[in-house]
Amino acid sequence: MIRSARGALLQLWLPILLIGLWWITSTGSTSLYFPALSDILDAVGQLWLFEHAVSDLLPSMRNMLTGFLLAVVIGVIAGLILGSLPRLLDAVEPELELARALPAVAILPIAILVLGLGDNMRVFVITLGAVWPVLLNTTAAVRGIDPTVRDVESAFGIDTVSRYLRVRLPAALPQILAGARVSLYISIALLVISEMQGAGQGIGHFILASQRNYAVVDMWSGVIVLGVIGYLLQLAFRAGEAALLRNYPPQRTGK
Amino acid sequence: MTITGSNEMSTHTGASVNPEPATGTPEKLVTIRDVGHDYPTRDGHRTVLDKVSFDVKPGEFVCIVGPSGVGKTTILRCIAGLQPSTRGEVRVNGGVLKGPSSDVGLVFQDYSRSLMPWMTVADNVALPLRTRLDRTERERRVTAALNEVGLDQHTGSKPWQLSGGMQQRVAIARALAFGAPLLLMDEPFASVDAQTRAELEDLSLRVRDDSGQAVILITHDIDESIYLADRIIVLGGSPASVIAELEVPFGPHRDQITTKSLPEFGELRKAVHTLIQDASRSMGQKGATK
Numbered sequence: 001m002i003r004s005a006r007g008a009l010l011q012l013w014l015p016i017l018l019i020g021l022w023w024i025t026s027t028g029s030t031s032l033y034f035p036a037l038s039d040i041l042d043a044v045g046q047l048w049l050f051e052h053a054v055s056d057l058l059p060s061m062r063n064m065l066t067g068f069l070l071a072v073v074i075g076v077i078a079g080l081i082l083g084s085l086p087r088l089l090d091a092v093e094p095e096l097e098l099a100r101a102l103p104a105v106a107i108l109p110i111a112i113l114v115l116g117l118g119d120n121m122r123v124f125v126i127t128l129g130a131v132w133p134v135l136l137n138t139t140a141a142v143r144g145i146d147p148t149v150r151d152v153e154s155a156f157g158i159d160t161v162s163r164y165l166r167v168r169l170p171a172a173l174p175q176i177l178a179g180a181r182v183s184l185y186i187s188i189a190l191l192v193i194s195e196m197q198g199a200g201q202g203i204g205h206f207i208l209a210s211q212r213n214y215a216v217v218d219m220w221s222g223v224i225v226l227g228v229i230g231y232l233l234q235l236a237f238r239a240g241e242a243a244l245l246r247n248y249p250p251q252r253t254g255k
Numbered sequence: 256m257t258i259t260g261s262n263e264m265s266t267h268t269g270a271s272v273n274p275e276p277a278t279g280t281p282e283k284l285v286t287i288r289d290v291g292h293d294y295p296t297r298d299g300h301r302t303v304l305d306k307v308s309f310d311v312k313p314g315e316f317v318c319i320v321g322p323s324g325v326g327k328t329t330i331l332r333c334i335a336g337l338q339p340s341t342r343g344e345v346r347v348n349g350g351v352l353k354g355p356s357s358d359v360g361l362v363f364q365d366y367s368r369s370l371m372p373w374m375t376v377a378d379n380v381a382l383p384l385r386t387r388l389d390r391t392e393r394e395r396r397v398t399a400a401l402n403e404v405g406l407d408q409h410t411g412s413k414p415w416q417l418s419g420g421m422q423q424r425v426a427i428a429r430a431l432a433f434g435a436p437l438l439l440m441d442e443p444f445a446s447v448d449a450q451t452r453a454e455l456e457d458l459s460l461r462v463r464d465d466s467g468q469a470v471i472l473i474t475h476d477i478d479e480s481i482y483l484a485d486r487i488i489v490l491g492g493s494p495a496s497v498i499a500e501l502e503v504p505f506g507p508h509r510d511q512i513t514t515k516s517l518p519e520f521g522e523l524r525k526a527v528h529t530l531i532q533d534a535s536r537s538m539g540q541k542g543a544t545k
């Protein structure tokens with residue numbers, strides 16, 4: 001108890017300090033672009049509890065989580081196969097490098113052309129951008145599995161399904177999760193970007209629309225909500241990661 | 256188990272090829288005939304093994320010794336089917352080996368790599384049996400194997416929660432539960448302390464007695480090879496072949512202290528030591544045997 005409280009304090013002192021500074025320096029601010037923090041927090045309470053949470057936050061989160069989960073599923077499956085078949089990997093590596101180097105943002109106009117302005121386009125862009133860390137980490141992890149493990153697989157005649165699901169997937173899991181964590185950040189960023197084009201709702205749309213209407217306080221409230229959501233998602237991710245890695249030797253869990 | 260009653264050690268050079276065809280008679284579980292192996296190099300290939308021939312009877316405990324780098328691991332991987340031999344033929348249970356076989360179980364040297372850290376001890380042992388056996392039979396075998404190696408109290412632990420010796424016992428249990436008539440071990444006790452090593456040696460002897468499996472074990476430790484083996488096979492030369500086979504006349508029941516203080520033990524130690532020393536001298540490198 002005491003230790004975890006102390007840990008929380010260690011983690012939180014800087015944010016608390018910065019928020020305090022922000023609060024003090026912005027009090028009575030007349031600047032159009034940097035309104036008083038107290039006004040922003042008022043707006044957060046009024047706008048996001050709970051009217052816009054339902055109209056904007058919910059659809060945004062749905063798109064983001066769909067895109068992120070699709071990215072993880074696709075990345076893990078493709079990575080398991082590519083990492084297991086070195087010759088296939090050699091054949092597609094140049095294309096992979098090219099595709100990865102292309103920022104997902106650059107795909108946005110094309111995605112809009114092909115898929116229109118709806119949720120499908122947003123999910124597509126998020127998946128496309130977020131798939132790489134998972135895919136590359138999974139590939140590298142599977143390729144790096146100790147040769148002894150490969151020998152165990154073949155010496156004991158372990159069937160293909162078990163090889164993938166019981167040996168390679170769990171062997172790669174710590175690295176897959178490290179990749180997925182990066183993918184989560186990317187998903188949030190791409191969510192916002194994808195909503196800045198022709199969206200009728202969503203938190204990214206809300207921020208941009210507020211800015212265009214000079215509703216600066218509202219805009220800041222959206223930014224703050226986004227930050228808090230991002231932080232909570234990371235907390236949830238870490239909890240999930242710890243649960244998934246509880247069977248692994250301590251030094252392998254993440255960091 | 257056929258153990259020669261006499262005290263004399265029959266030492267014969269292995270270059271002579273047994274002319275009779277291997278027909279899978281029950282007298283021979285493994286027949287290795289003229290096995291050769293090349294590793295590819297930048298300019299062509301390097302012949303590591305040439306005309307390796309020997310047999311293993313059912314239930315027999317065979318130790319392979321030889322200078323470091325002579326090709327012991329290579330021949331074991333050929334017998335395991337992990338690495339098809341370039342020349343010659345390996346027969347297990349009468350059939351020519353073309354790849355990994357359910358007739359061959361394997362214990363690797365490095366338990367920390369060969370066991371799956373995220374699986375419990377019981378799941379590790381059960382892994383090779385998943386698609387082979389139904390649940391009840393699988394559980395029965397896993398329990399029996401873990402009892403045999405004395406780990407019945409640790410079925411739910413993760414390998415990394417156990418000591419090195421216990422982890423290697425998990426690996427032995429896995430090979431045991433696999434139920435193959437032949438067990439291969441490549442320096443299985445090289446990374447545990449002396450006390451644990453002695454325990455694991457006695458465990459291997461007991462497992463062989465109880466299961467009737469034949470064992471081929473590679474070791475760098477001459478005393479270990481004499482203590483465990485019914486027959487010692489010495490590899491030497493470059494490319495390597497069998498330079499000597501020594502019968503060890505101690506019978507199935509051995510004891511770390513009394514067996515090792517028998518006069519024949521000392522004679523065998525001297526003989527094996529000389530053979531390995533000569534072999535490593537002729538390889539032009541230092542033997543890594545103690």
Ligand SMILES: Nc1ncnc2c1ncn2[C@@H]1O[C@H](COP(=O)(O)OP(=O)(O)OP(=O)(O)O)[C@@H](O)[C@H]1O
Pocket residue numbers: 294295303321322323324325326327328329330
């Ligand atoms: N994959 C490989 N490719 C090329 N050469 C190899 C390969 N594996 C082994 N060798 C070479 O073949 C020879 C025999 O190797 P091997 O591992 O079978 O020897 P060993 O008797 O098991 O040695 P040690 O006692 O050190 O374990 C060595 O000279 C080694 O360098």
Ligand SMILES: [Mg+2]
Pocket residue numbers: 327328329441
């Ligand atoms: Mg070796």
